[in-house]
Amino acid sequence: MAKLSNVQRLFGILEILRTETDAAHRLDAKEIAQRLCERYGEAIDPRSIRRAIDEMILCGCPISNDGKYYYKGFFSNGEMAYLCNAARFGTGLSHNDRETLIRKLCVLQGSGTPSAPCTDAGIGSPLFMENLGIVEDAMQAGRQITFHYGYFDVDGVLKLFERGNALKVYNAHPYGVVMANGRHYMIAKVNRHIQLSHYRIDRMADIHKRKGKIRPLERDIDLDQYVKAHAYMYSGVVNTYRLRVRRKNLNDVFDWFGQEITFENITGDATDVLVHSDKSSMQFWLQRYGKNATLIEEE
Template sequence: MAKTNHQKEKLLVLLEILRTESDETHPLVVPRLIEKLQARGIAAERKSIYDDLDTLRRKGYDIVLHRGKGYYLGEREFQLAELKLLVDAVQSSRFITAKKSNELIEKLERQTSIYGAQTLQRQVFVAGRVKSMNESVYYNIDAIHKAIGENRQITFRYFDYDQNLKKVFRHNGKRYRVSPYALLRSDENYYLTAYDSRAEQIKHYRVDKMVEISVTDRRRDGAEAYQSFDLGEYARIHFGMFKGEEREVLLRCDNRFSHVIVDRFGESVHMVPEDDSHFTASVRVAVSPQFYGWVFGLGGGVTILSPTDVAQGMKDQLELVLRNYTVIM
Protein backbone atom coordinates (compact mmCIF):
# COMPACT_ATOMS: atom_id res chain seq x y z
CA MET A 1 0.00 0.00 0.00
CA ALA A 2 1.38 3.42 -0.98
CA LYS A 3 2.55 5.53 1.91
CA THR A 4 1.24 9.08 2.37
CA ASN A 5 3.04 12.13 3.75
CA HIS A 6 1.30 11.51 7.09
CA GLN A 7 2.68 8.00 7.69
CA LYS A 8 5.23 9.17 10.26
CA GLU A 9 2.34 10.51 12.34
CA LYS A 10 0.46 7.23 12.25
CA LEU A 11 1.24 5.99 15.75
CA LEU A 12 0.44 9.36 17.33
CA VAL A 13 -2.81 9.69 15.38
CA LEU A 14 -3.84 6.14 16.32
CA LEU A 15 -3.25 6.96 19.98
CA GLU A 16 -5.29 10.15 19.66
CA ILE A 17 -8.17 8.21 18.08
CA LEU A 18 -8.16 5.71 20.92
CA ARG A 19 -7.92 8.49 23.51
CA THR A 20 -10.78 10.61 22.17
CA GLU A 21 -13.09 8.13 20.43
CA SER A 22 -12.93 4.96 22.52
CA ASP A 23 -13.71 3.85 26.03
CA GLU A 24 -14.96 0.74 27.81
CA THR A 25 -18.45 1.05 26.32
CA HIS A 26 -17.27 2.28 22.90
CA PRO A 27 -14.45 -0.03 21.71
CA LEU A 28 -13.21 0.22 18.11
CA VAL A 29 -12.64 -2.79 15.85
CA VAL A 30 -9.54 -2.82 13.62
CA PRO A 31 -11.43 -2.07 10.36
CA ARG A 32 -12.96 0.96 12.07
CA LEU A 33 -9.52 2.12 13.21
CA ILE A 34 -8.28 1.79 9.62
CA GLU A 35 -11.22 3.88 8.39
CA LYS A 36 -10.53 6.62 10.91
CA LEU A 37 -6.85 6.70 9.97
CA GLN A 38 -7.70 6.88 6.27
CA ALA A 39 -10.10 9.77 6.97
CA ARG A 40 -7.04 11.61 8.32
CA GLY A 41 -4.98 10.83 5.22
CA ILE A 42 -3.05 7.89 6.70
CA ALA A 43 -2.98 4.54 4.95
CA ALA A 44 -2.99 1.44 7.15
CA GLU A 45 -3.24 -2.35 6.93
CA ARG A 46 -4.67 -4.76 9.46
CA LYS A 47 -1.29 -6.27 10.40
CA SER A 48 0.30 -2.83 10.91
CA ILE A 49 -2.52 -1.85 13.26
CA TYR A 50 -1.87 -4.89 15.45
CA ASP A 51 1.85 -4.02 15.50
CA ASP A 52 1.06 -0.42 16.42
CA LEU A 53 -1.25 -1.49 19.25
CA ASP A 54 1.50 -3.75 20.63
CA THR A 55 3.96 -0.84 20.41
CA LEU A 56 1.60 1.40 22.41
CA ARG A 57 1.26 -1.32 25.06
CA ARG A 58 5.05 -1.63 25.37
CA LYS A 59 5.23 2.12 25.87
CA GLY A 60 2.89 1.84 28.85
CA TYR A 61 -0.50 2.68 27.34
CA ASP A 62 -3.40 0.58 28.60
CA ILE A 63 -4.70 -0.71 25.26
CA VAL A 64 -7.51 -3.11 26.16
CA LEU A 65 -9.04 -5.73 23.86
CA HIS A 66 -12.75 -6.34 24.40
CA ARG A 67 -13.00 -9.64 22.54
CA GLY A 68 -15.52 -9.56 19.75
CA LYS A 69 -16.04 -5.80 20.11
CA GLY A 70 -12.69 -4.09 19.61
CA TYR A 71 -9.99 -2.04 21.34
CA TYR A 72 -10.12 0.94 23.67
CA LEU A 73 -7.82 3.02 25.85
CA GLY A 74 -8.40 1.88 29.43
CA GLU A 75 -6.40 3.51 32.24
CA ARG A 76 -5.90 7.25 31.65
CA GLU A 77 -4.19 10.06 33.53
CA PHE A 78 -7.59 10.99 34.93
CA GLN A 79 -10.48 8.59 35.39
CA LEU A 80 -13.97 9.89 34.64
CA ALA A 81 -14.94 9.99 38.33
CA GLU A 82 -11.83 12.10 39.05
CA LEU A 83 -12.69 14.50 36.23
CA LYS A 84 -16.20 14.89 37.60
CA LEU A 85 -14.73 15.87 40.97
CA LEU A 86 -12.44 18.41 39.30
CA VAL A 87 -15.30 19.85 37.24
CA ASP A 88 -17.40 20.19 40.40
CA ALA A 89 -14.50 21.95 42.16
CA VAL A 90 -14.16 24.42 39.27
CA GLN A 91 -17.91 25.04 39.18
CA SER A 92 -18.18 25.67 42.90
CA SER A 93 -15.09 27.91 43.14
CA ARG A 94 -16.42 31.40 43.56
CA PHE A 95 -13.03 33.01 42.93
CA ILE A 96 -12.90 31.63 39.36
CA THR A 97 -14.89 33.71 36.88
CA ALA A 98 -17.60 32.08 34.75
CA LYS A 99 -15.48 32.59 31.62
CA LYS A 100 -12.41 30.96 33.17
CA SER A 101 -14.58 28.16 34.60
CA ASN A 102 -15.82 27.27 31.15
CA GLU A 103 -12.28 27.36 29.74
CA LEU A 104 -10.99 25.03 32.46
CA ILE A 105 -13.91 22.63 32.03
CA GLU A 106 -13.26 22.45 28.29
CA LYS A 107 -9.64 21.50 29.03
CA LEU A 108 -10.81 18.83 31.47
CA GLU A 109 -13.17 17.43 28.85
CA ARG A 110 -10.17 16.83 26.59
CA GLN A 111 -8.74 14.46 29.18
CA THR A 112 -11.38 11.84 28.39
CA SER A 113 -13.23 10.41 25.38
CA ILE A 114 -15.92 12.34 23.52
CA TYR A 115 -18.43 10.10 25.28
CA GLY A 116 -17.02 10.84 28.72
CA ALA A 117 -16.96 14.55 27.86
CA GLN A 118 -20.70 14.38 27.17
CA THR A 119 -21.34 13.14 30.72
CA LEU A 120 -19.22 15.99 32.07
CA GLN A 121 -21.19 18.51 30.03
CA ARG A 122 -24.45 17.30 31.56
CA GLN A 123 -23.28 18.41 35.00
CA VAL A 124 -21.98 21.84 33.92
CA PHE A 125 -24.05 24.66 35.46
CA VAL A 126 -21.68 27.63 35.66
CA ALA A 127 -24.10 30.27 34.41
CA GLY A 128 -26.09 32.00 37.14
CA ARG A 129 -23.70 31.17 39.98
CA VAL A 130 -22.12 33.95 42.00
CA LYS A 131 -18.64 34.25 40.53
CA SER A 132 -15.72 36.62 40.85
CA MET A 133 -15.74 39.54 38.39
CA ASN A 134 -11.94 39.80 38.41
CA GLU A 135 -10.64 37.73 35.47
CA SER A 136 -7.02 38.16 36.60
CA VAL A 137 -7.46 36.21 39.85
CA TYR A 138 -6.32 33.02 38.08
CA TYR A 139 -2.99 34.68 37.27
CA ASN A 140 -2.76 36.47 40.62
CA ILE A 141 -2.54 33.11 42.35
CA ASP A 142 0.26 32.04 40.01
CA ALA A 143 2.20 35.26 40.64
CA ILE A 144 1.81 34.88 44.42
CA HIS A 145 3.05 31.27 44.31
CA LYS A 146 6.03 32.45 42.26
CA ALA A 147 6.88 35.14 44.82
CA ILE A 148 6.58 32.69 47.72
CA GLY A 149 8.79 30.16 45.92
CA GLU A 150 11.43 32.81 45.20
CA ASN A 151 11.22 34.38 48.69
CA ARG A 152 10.30 37.79 47.22
CA GLN A 153 8.04 40.66 48.24
CA ILE A 154 5.16 41.74 46.02
CA THR A 155 3.41 45.01 45.30
CA PHE A 156 -0.18 45.45 44.14
CA ARG A 157 -3.21 47.70 44.19
CA TYR A 158 -6.28 46.78 46.22
CA PHE A 159 -9.89 47.72 45.54
CA ASP A 160 -13.54 47.39 46.55
CA TYR A 161 -16.69 47.74 44.43
CA ASP A 162 -18.99 50.70 44.98
CA GLN A 163 -22.78 50.72 44.56
CA ASN A 164 -22.33 51.17 40.80
CA LEU A 165 -20.04 48.12 40.55
CA LYS A 166 -17.08 50.38 39.83
CA LYS A 167 -13.66 49.69 41.34
CA VAL A 168 -12.63 52.04 44.13
CA PHE A 169 -8.97 51.65 45.04
CA ARG A 170 -7.91 51.79 48.66
CA HIS A 171 -5.07 54.05 49.82
CA ASN A 172 -5.98 56.42 46.97
CA GLY A 173 -4.68 53.89 44.49
CA LYS A 174 -1.21 53.64 46.05
CA ARG A 175 0.52 50.30 45.78
CA TYR A 176 0.73 47.93 48.74
CA ARG A 177 4.04 46.20 49.50
CA VAL A 178 3.96 42.96 51.50
CA SER A 179 5.85 39.71 52.04
CA PRO A 180 3.57 36.85 50.90
CA TYR A 181 3.60 33.62 52.90
CA ALA A 182 0.50 31.55 52.18
CA LEU A 183 -2.80 31.34 50.32
CA LEU A 184 -5.90 30.50 52.31
CA ARG A 185 -9.32 29.55 51.00
CA SER A 186 -12.18 30.58 53.29
CA ASP A 187 -15.90 31.03 52.63
CA GLU A 188 -15.39 30.32 48.91
CA ASN A 189 -12.77 33.05 48.50
CA TYR A 190 -8.97 32.97 48.24
CA TYR A 191 -6.97 35.12 50.64
CA LEU A 192 -3.30 35.99 50.74
CA THR A 193 -1.72 36.02 54.20
CA ALA A 194 1.30 38.28 54.17
CA TYR A 195 3.59 40.23 56.48
CA ASP A 196 3.23 44.02 56.40
CA SER A 197 6.60 45.48 57.40
CA ARG A 198 5.23 48.94 58.12
CA ALA A 199 2.54 47.67 60.48
CA GLU A 200 4.82 44.86 61.73
CA GLN A 201 1.99 42.33 61.60
CA ILE A 202 0.48 39.61 59.45
CA LYS A 203 -2.53 40.70 57.40
CA HIS A 204 -4.79 39.11 54.80
CA TYR A 205 -6.06 40.27 51.43
CA ARG A 206 -8.73 38.88 49.10
CA VAL A 207 -6.95 37.72 45.98
CA ASP A 208 -9.79 38.66 43.62
CA LYS A 209 -9.51 42.28 44.83
CA MET A 210 -5.80 42.49 44.06
CA VAL A 211 -4.65 43.86 40.70
CA GLU A 212 -1.35 44.67 39.00
CA ILE A 213 0.64 42.24 41.14
CA SER A 214 4.39 42.65 40.68
CA VAL A 215 7.08 40.38 42.10
CA THR A 216 9.93 42.60 43.35
CA ASP A 217 13.63 41.97 43.88
CA ARG A 218 13.32 42.52 47.65
CA ARG A 219 13.52 39.48 49.88
CA ARG A 220 10.60 38.77 52.20
CA ASP A 221 10.40 40.14 55.75
CA GLY A 222 8.58 38.70 58.76
CA ALA A 223 9.94 35.16 58.76
CA GLU A 224 10.06 35.09 62.58
CA ALA A 225 6.48 36.34 62.90
CA TYR A 226 5.26 33.72 60.46
CA GLN A 227 7.04 30.83 62.19
CA SER A 228 4.68 31.20 65.16
CA PHE A 229 1.65 31.87 62.94
CA ASP A 230 -1.10 29.21 62.88
CA LEU A 231 -2.93 29.59 59.57
CA GLY A 232 -5.76 27.20 60.51
CA GLU A 233 -6.38 28.97 63.81
CA TYR A 234 -6.32 32.32 62.03
CA ALA A 235 -9.07 31.17 59.65
CA ARG A 236 -11.22 29.88 62.50
CA ILE A 237 -10.91 33.11 64.50
CA HIS A 238 -11.69 35.52 61.65
CA PHE A 239 -15.33 35.05 60.65
CA GLY A 240 -15.64 35.65 56.91
CA MET A 241 -11.99 36.80 57.13
CA PHE A 242 -13.16 40.15 58.57
CA LYS A 243 -10.80 41.88 60.92
CA GLY A 244 -11.54 42.51 64.59
CA GLU A 245 -9.95 42.44 68.02
CA GLU A 246 -9.09 38.90 69.01
CA ARG A 247 -10.80 37.94 72.28
CA GLU A 248 -11.54 34.88 74.38
CA VAL A 249 -15.33 34.58 74.40
CA LEU A 250 -17.53 32.31 76.52
CA LEU A 251 -20.62 30.98 74.75
CA ARG A 252 -23.65 29.22 76.26
CA CYS A 253 -25.06 26.79 73.71
CA ASP A 254 -27.99 24.42 73.30
CA ASN A 255 -26.77 20.82 73.09
CA ARG A 256 -28.12 20.54 69.55
CA PHE A 257 -25.43 23.01 68.42
CA SER A 258 -22.48 20.96 69.65
CA HIS A 259 -21.61 19.86 66.10
CA VAL A 260 -21.82 23.48 64.90
CA ILE A 261 -19.28 24.57 67.53
CA VAL A 262 -16.94 21.68 66.69
CA ASP A 263 -17.25 22.33 62.93
CA ARG A 264 -16.45 26.00 63.44
CA PHE A 265 -13.69 25.83 66.08
CA GLY A 266 -12.30 22.31 65.74
CA GLU A 267 -12.15 19.28 68.00
CA SER A 268 -9.80 21.00 70.43
CA VAL A 269 -12.45 23.53 71.48
CA HIS A 270 -13.07 23.61 75.26
CA MET A 271 -16.70 22.57 75.92
CA VAL A 272 -18.16 22.03 79.41
CA PRO A 273 -21.67 20.60 80.12
CA GLU A 274 -23.79 23.09 82.06
CA ASP A 275 -27.04 21.15 82.51
CA ASP A 276 -29.01 18.52 80.65
CA SER A 277 -29.76 20.92 77.79
CA HIS A 278 -26.78 23.28 77.57
CA PHE A 279 -23.00 23.47 77.52
CA THR A 280 -20.51 26.34 77.54
CA ALA A 281 -17.72 26.77 75.01
CA SER A 282 -14.66 28.96 75.39
CA VAL A 283 -13.51 30.14 71.96
CA ARG A 284 -11.09 32.68 70.55
CA VAL A 285 -12.61 34.93 67.88
CA ALA A 286 -12.03 38.21 66.08
CA VAL A 287 -14.96 40.25 67.39
CA SER A 288 -16.70 41.80 64.39
CA PRO A 289 -20.21 42.29 62.97
CA GLN A 290 -19.67 39.02 61.11
CA PHE A 291 -19.10 37.18 64.39
CA TYR A 292 -22.28 38.72 65.83
CA GLY A 293 -24.11 37.74 62.62
CA TRP A 294 -22.96 34.14 63.06
CA VAL A 295 -24.30 34.07 66.62
CA PHE A 296 -27.60 35.62 65.51
CA GLY A 297 -27.90 33.09 62.69
CA LEU A 298 -28.11 30.28 65.25
CA GLY A 299 -31.51 31.57 66.31
CA GLY A 300 -31.09 32.04 70.06
CA GLY A 301 -29.39 28.69 70.54
CA VAL A 302 -26.08 30.41 71.32
CA THR A 303 -25.65 33.24 73.84
CA ILE A 304 -22.54 35.32 74.57
CA LEU A 305 -21.88 35.17 78.31
CA SER A 306 -18.58 37.06 78.51
CA PRO A 307 -16.67 39.31 78.26
CA THR A 308 -19.35 41.83 79.19
CA ASP A 309 -18.38 44.33 76.49
CA VAL A 310 -18.61 41.66 73.79
CA ALA A 311 -22.07 40.66 75.03
CA GLN A 312 -23.04 44.33 75.03
CA GLY A 313 -21.73 44.62 71.47
CA MET A 314 -24.12 41.84 70.45
CA LYS A 315 -27.00 43.69 72.11
CA ASP A 316 -26.03 46.93 70.34
CA GLN A 317 -25.97 45.17 66.98
CA LEU A 318 -29.44 43.73 67.57
CA GLU A 319 -30.84 47.10 68.61
CA LEU A 320 -29.33 48.71 65.50
CA VAL A 321 -31.00 46.15 63.25
CA LEU A 322 -34.29 46.53 65.12
CA ARG A 323 -34.21 50.34 64.68
CA ASN A 324 -33.75 49.90 60.94
CA TYR A 325 -36.84 47.72 60.72
CA THR A 326 -38.83 50.02 63.05
CA VAL A 327 -38.31 52.83 60.53
CA ILE A 328 -39.61 50.63 57.71
CA MET A 329 -42.71 49.67 59.71
Protein backbone atom coordinates in the same frame (compact mmCIF):
# COMPACT_ATOMS: atom_id res chain seq x y z
CA MET B 1 3.58 8.95 4.56
CA ALA B 2 6.63 7.77 6.48
CA LYS B 3 6.23 4.78 8.75
CA LEU B 4 5.26 5.65 12.31
CA SER B 5 7.89 5.15 14.98
CA ASN B 6 7.00 3.18 18.11
CA VAL B 7 6.68 6.41 20.10
CA GLN B 8 4.42 8.01 17.47
CA ARG B 9 2.29 4.88 17.42
CA LEU B 10 1.86 4.94 21.20
CA PHE B 11 0.87 8.61 21.20
CA GLY B 12 -1.49 7.97 18.32
CA ILE B 13 -3.24 5.20 20.24
CA LEU B 14 -3.44 7.33 23.37
CA GLU B 15 -4.88 10.29 21.46
CA ILE B 16 -7.58 8.13 19.89
CA LEU B 17 -8.54 6.67 23.27
CA ARG B 18 -8.45 10.09 24.95
CA THR B 19 -10.59 11.90 22.37
CA GLU B 20 -12.98 9.19 21.20
CA THR B 21 -13.69 6.91 24.14
CA ASP B 22 -15.24 6.86 27.58
CA ALA B 23 -17.07 4.25 29.68
CA ALA B 24 -20.06 4.40 27.30
CA HIS B 25 -18.02 4.46 24.09
CA ARG B 26 -15.32 1.77 23.88
CA LEU B 27 -13.10 0.56 21.04
CA ASP B 28 -11.49 -2.82 20.44
CA ALA B 29 -8.02 -3.31 18.97
CA LYS B 30 -9.35 -3.74 15.42
CA GLU B 31 -11.30 -0.48 15.59
CA ILE B 32 -8.27 1.39 16.97
CA ALA B 33 -6.10 -0.04 14.16
CA GLN B 34 -8.65 1.18 11.63
CA ARG B 35 -8.61 4.70 13.07
CA LEU B 36 -4.80 4.78 13.08
CA CYS B 37 -4.86 3.80 9.42
CA GLU B 38 -7.37 6.58 8.66
CA ARG B 39 -5.31 9.17 10.51
CA TYR B 40 -1.78 8.21 9.53
CA GLY B 41 -2.15 6.00 6.48
CA GLU B 42 -0.42 2.98 8.05
CA ALA B 43 -1.94 -0.46 8.51
CA ILE B 44 -1.14 -1.91 11.94
CA ASP B 45 -1.84 -5.42 13.18
CA PRO B 46 -4.47 -5.35 15.99
CA ARG B 47 -2.22 -7.70 17.98
CA SER B 48 0.40 -4.91 18.05
CA ILE B 49 -2.29 -2.53 19.33
CA ARG B 50 -3.15 -4.90 22.19
CA ARG B 51 0.52 -5.32 23.17
CA ALA B 52 1.07 -1.57 23.08
CA ILE B 53 -1.97 -0.83 25.25
CA ASP B 54 -0.97 -3.53 27.76
CA GLU B 55 2.42 -1.83 28.10
CA MET B 56 0.76 1.58 28.50
CA ILE B 57 -1.48 0.24 31.27
CA LEU B 58 1.55 -1.25 33.06
CA CYS B 59 3.15 2.21 32.90
CA GLY B 60 0.15 3.74 34.65
CA CYS B 61 -1.91 5.16 31.76
CA PRO B 62 -5.58 5.46 32.83
CA ILE B 63 -6.93 2.97 30.29
CA SER B 64 -9.55 0.31 31.00
CA ASN B 65 -9.20 -3.10 29.33
CA ASP B 66 -12.10 -5.54 29.42
CA GLY B 67 -11.92 -6.76 25.84
CA LYS B 68 -12.63 -3.25 24.61
CA TYR B 69 -10.68 -0.18 25.64
CA TYR B 70 -11.58 3.26 26.90
CA TYR B 71 -9.74 6.18 28.47
CA LYS B 72 -10.66 6.52 32.15
CA GLY B 73 -9.13 9.96 32.59
CA PHE B 74 -6.95 11.31 35.38
CA PHE B 75 -9.86 11.97 37.72
CA SER B 76 -12.59 9.78 39.14
CA ASN B 77 -16.17 10.86 38.48
CA GLY B 78 -16.36 12.33 41.95
CA GLU B 79 -13.09 14.21 41.57
CA MET B 80 -14.14 15.59 38.20
CA ALA B 81 -17.50 16.74 39.58
CA TYR B 82 -15.77 18.44 42.52
CA LEU B 83 -13.32 20.33 40.30
CA CYS B 84 -15.96 21.41 37.79
CA ASN B 85 -18.35 22.52 40.55
CA ALA B 86 -15.55 24.47 42.26
CA ALA B 87 -15.01 26.35 39.00
CA ARG B 88 -18.72 26.64 38.22
CA PHE B 89 -19.98 27.88 41.59
CA GLY B 90 -16.88 29.41 43.23
CA THR B 91 -16.61 33.19 43.50
CA GLY B 92 -13.98 35.49 42.04
CA LEU B 93 -13.75 33.97 38.55
CA SER B 94 -15.23 35.81 35.59
CA HIS B 95 -17.79 33.95 33.47
CA ASN B 96 -15.28 33.46 30.64
CA ASP B 97 -12.63 32.12 33.04
CA ARG B 98 -15.17 29.63 34.45
CA GLU B 99 -15.97 28.29 31.00
CA THR B 100 -12.30 28.15 29.97
CA LEU B 101 -11.23 26.31 33.12
CA ILE B 102 -14.00 23.71 32.84
CA ARG B 103 -13.23 23.13 29.15
CA LYS B 104 -9.56 22.55 30.01
CA LEU B 105 -10.53 20.07 32.72
CA CYS B 106 -12.75 18.23 30.26
CA VAL B 107 -9.97 18.10 27.65
CA LEU B 108 -7.52 16.78 30.25
CA GLN B 109 -10.08 14.19 31.32
CA GLY B 110 -10.98 13.32 27.74
CA SER B 111 -14.66 13.68 28.64
CA GLY B 112 -15.89 16.01 25.91
CA THR B 113 -18.21 18.82 26.93
CA PRO B 114 -19.19 19.98 30.44
CA SER B 115 -22.23 18.34 32.01
CA ALA B 116 -23.85 21.67 32.91
CA PRO B 117 -23.55 25.30 31.82
CA CYS B 118 -21.64 27.85 33.87
CA THR B 119 -23.47 30.23 36.15
CA ASP B 120 -22.55 33.69 37.36
CA ALA B 121 -21.85 33.02 41.05
CA GLY B 122 -21.40 36.57 42.28
CA ILE B 123 -19.10 39.24 40.86
CA GLY B 124 -16.06 37.87 39.09
CA SER B 125 -12.84 39.60 38.15
CA PRO B 126 -11.14 39.16 34.76
CA LEU B 127 -7.87 39.66 36.66
CA PHE B 128 -8.46 36.78 39.07
CA MET B 129 -6.49 34.03 37.30
CA GLU B 130 -3.65 36.40 36.41
CA ASN B 131 -3.48 37.72 39.97
CA LEU B 132 -3.44 34.23 41.44
CA GLY B 133 -0.63 33.18 39.10
CA ILE B 134 1.54 36.21 39.95
CA VAL B 135 1.12 35.69 43.69
CA GLU B 136 2.00 31.99 43.40
CA ASP B 137 5.05 32.81 41.23
CA ALA B 138 6.25 35.39 43.76
CA MET B 139 5.93 32.96 46.67
CA GLN B 140 7.81 30.25 44.79
CA ALA B 141 10.58 32.75 43.98
CA GLY B 142 10.63 34.05 47.56
CA ARG B 143 9.94 37.58 46.35
CA GLN B 144 7.86 40.42 47.75
CA ILE B 145 5.03 41.95 45.71
CA THR B 146 3.41 45.35 45.31
CA PHE B 147 -0.24 45.89 44.40
CA HIS B 148 -3.32 48.10 44.58
CA TYR B 149 -6.48 47.00 46.36
CA GLY B 150 -10.12 47.96 46.08
CA TYR B 151 -13.82 47.25 46.40
CA PHE B 152 -16.74 46.75 44.03
CA ASP B 153 -19.13 49.69 43.68
CA VAL B 154 -22.74 49.82 42.48
CA ASP B 155 -21.67 49.50 38.84
CA GLY B 156 -19.87 46.21 39.52
CA VAL B 157 -16.49 47.77 38.67
CA LEU B 158 -13.48 47.48 40.98
CA LYS B 159 -12.65 50.84 42.60
CA LEU B 160 -9.10 51.10 43.94
CA PHE B 161 -8.34 52.71 47.29
CA GLU B 162 -6.56 56.04 47.20
CA ARG B 163 -4.19 57.86 49.52
CA GLY B 164 -4.11 61.57 48.90
CA ASN B 165 -4.21 62.16 45.16
CA ALA B 166 -2.69 58.79 44.21
CA LEU B 167 -3.63 55.14 44.41
CA LYS B 168 -2.70 53.48 47.68
CA VAL B 169 0.27 51.13 47.25
CA TYR B 170 0.52 47.89 49.23
CA ASN B 171 3.97 46.31 49.65
CA ALA B 172 3.62 42.73 50.84
CA HIS B 173 5.48 39.64 51.98
CA PRO B 174 3.13 36.88 50.70
CA TYR B 175 3.13 33.66 52.75
CA GLY B 176 0.21 31.66 51.39
CA VAL B 177 -3.04 31.56 49.47
CA VAL B 178 -6.12 29.99 51.05
CA MET B 179 -9.71 29.42 50.01
CA ALA B 180 -12.39 30.28 52.56
CA ASN B 181 -16.14 30.67 52.04
CA GLY B 182 -15.58 30.08 48.33
CA ARG B 183 -13.11 32.96 48.00
CA HIS B 184 -9.33 33.08 47.58
CA TYR B 185 -7.24 35.15 49.97
CA MET B 186 -3.54 36.00 50.06
CA ILE B 187 -2.09 35.83 53.59
CA ALA B 188 0.73 38.31 53.98
CA LYS B 189 2.47 40.95 56.05
CA VAL B 190 1.72 44.24 54.32
CA ASN B 191 3.58 47.55 54.58
CA ARG B 192 4.78 47.95 58.15
CA HIS B 193 2.02 45.97 59.88
CA ILE B 194 3.25 43.48 62.47
CA GLN B 195 0.24 41.18 62.26
CA LEU B 196 -0.69 39.00 59.32
CA SER B 197 -3.34 40.36 56.98
CA HIS B 198 -5.31 38.78 54.16
CA TYR B 199 -6.55 40.21 50.89
CA ARG B 200 -9.08 38.95 48.35
CA ILE B 201 -7.24 37.88 45.20
CA ASP B 202 -10.08 39.17 42.99
CA ARG B 203 -9.82 42.66 44.54
CA MET B 204 -6.11 43.09 43.87
CA ALA B 205 -4.79 44.95 40.82
CA ASP B 206 -1.49 45.90 39.17
CA ILE B 207 0.47 43.18 41.00
CA HIS B 208 4.22 43.13 40.41
CA LYS B 209 7.08 41.21 41.96
CA ARG B 210 9.62 43.31 43.84
CA LYS B 211 13.35 42.78 44.08
CA GLY B 212 13.20 42.29 47.83
CA LYS B 213 13.08 38.81 49.32
CA ILE B 214 10.23 37.63 51.53
CA ARG B 215 11.07 38.13 55.19
CA PRO B 216 10.90 34.78 57.05
CA LEU B 217 8.21 34.45 59.68
CA GLU B 218 9.02 33.81 63.31
CA ARG B 219 7.18 30.51 62.94
CA ASP B 220 5.56 28.60 60.09
CA ILE B 221 1.92 29.26 59.23
CA ASP B 222 -0.48 26.34 59.40
CA LEU B 223 -2.83 27.52 56.64
CA ASP B 224 -5.60 25.08 57.62
CA GLN B 225 -5.55 26.27 61.23
CA TYR B 226 -5.36 29.88 60.11
CA VAL B 227 -8.58 29.59 58.11
CA LYS B 228 -10.39 27.81 60.95
CA ALA B 229 -9.35 30.54 63.41
CA HIS B 230 -10.56 33.28 61.04
CA ALA B 231 -13.91 31.81 60.00
CA TYR B 232 -15.10 35.00 58.29
CA MET B 233 -11.59 36.03 57.22
CA TYR B 234 -11.11 39.06 59.42
CA SER B 235 -7.63 39.90 60.66
CA GLY B 236 -6.89 40.13 64.34
CA VAL B 237 -5.55 38.33 67.38
CA VAL B 238 -6.91 34.81 67.87
CA ASN B 239 -8.51 34.15 71.26
CA THR B 240 -10.18 31.15 72.88
CA TYR B 241 -13.96 31.33 73.32
CA ARG B 242 -16.19 29.11 75.42
CA LEU B 243 -19.60 28.49 73.90
CA ARG B 244 -22.62 26.61 75.23
CA VAL B 245 -24.08 24.81 72.24
CA ARG B 246 -27.07 22.52 71.84
CA ARG B 247 -25.74 19.14 70.73
CA LYS B 248 -28.10 18.88 67.78
CA ASN B 249 -26.53 22.09 66.42
CA LEU B 250 -22.88 21.02 66.62
CA ASN B 251 -22.72 20.75 62.82
CA ASP B 252 -22.48 24.55 62.69
CA VAL B 253 -19.44 24.44 65.00
CA PHE B 254 -17.65 21.73 63.02
CA ASP B 255 -18.45 23.46 59.72
CA TRP B 256 -16.78 26.71 60.73
CA PHE B 257 -14.10 25.75 63.26
CA GLY B 258 -13.06 22.28 62.12
CA GLN B 259 -12.53 19.21 64.25
CA GLU B 260 -9.75 20.56 66.49
CA ILE B 261 -12.20 21.76 69.13
CA THR B 262 -12.56 20.83 72.79
CA PHE B 263 -15.75 19.69 74.54
CA GLU B 264 -16.42 20.11 78.26
CA ASN B 265 -19.43 19.82 80.59
CA ILE B 266 -21.31 17.53 78.23
CA THR B 267 -24.95 16.97 79.21
CA GLY B 268 -27.88 15.28 77.52
CA ASP B 269 -28.75 18.11 75.16
CA ALA B 270 -25.86 20.62 75.35
CA THR B 271 -22.11 20.96 75.77
CA ASP B 272 -19.44 23.58 76.32
CA VAL B 273 -17.23 24.04 73.26
CA LEU B 274 -13.82 25.74 73.24
CA VAL B 275 -12.98 27.30 69.86
CA HIS B 276 -10.24 29.62 68.60
CA SER B 277 -11.22 32.69 66.61
CA ASP B 278 -10.52 36.35 65.96
CA LYS B 279 -13.00 38.69 67.64
CA SER B 280 -14.79 39.95 64.52
CA SER B 281 -15.33 36.46 63.12
CA MET B 282 -16.74 35.29 66.44
CA GLN B 283 -19.18 38.23 66.53
CA PHE B 284 -20.43 37.42 63.04
CA TRP B 285 -20.72 33.72 63.87
CA LEU B 286 -22.81 34.49 66.95
CA GLN B 287 -25.08 36.81 64.93
CA ARG B 288 -25.79 33.92 62.59
CA TYR B 289 -25.98 31.03 65.06
CA GLY B 290 -26.70 32.80 68.35
CA LYS B 291 -30.11 31.14 68.70
CA ASN B 292 -28.40 27.80 69.19
CA ALA B 293 -25.13 28.87 70.87
CA THR B 294 -24.35 31.14 73.80
CA LEU B 295 -21.00 32.83 74.47
CA ILE B 296 -20.04 32.03 78.06
CA GLU B 297 -16.61 33.62 78.26
CA GLU B 298 -13.54 34.73 76.34
CA GLU B 299 -10.44 33.07 77.75
